[in-house]
Amino acid sequence: MHNRASNFSVGRLMKFLTALGQDVKITVKPTRKAVGEMEVVVS
Numbered sequence: 423m424h425n426r427a428s429n430f431s432v433g434r435l436m437k438f439l440t441a442l443g444q445d446v447k448i449t450v451k452p453t454r455k456a457v458g459e460m461e462v463v464v465s
Contacts, residue, residue, distance in 0.1 A: 430438075436446045453459070 439446050
């Protein structure tokens with residue numbers, strides 16, 4: 423399964439997650455840094 427995750431678009435991944443009974447939340451906020459960060463949180 424080396425790098426097979428790159429075959430999925432973000433929209434397709436969200437559809438899979440919601441079909442599996444998961445809520446998907448995306449939060450966009452300003453940053454004080456020159457380059458922003460990305461974080462995935464699973465609860």
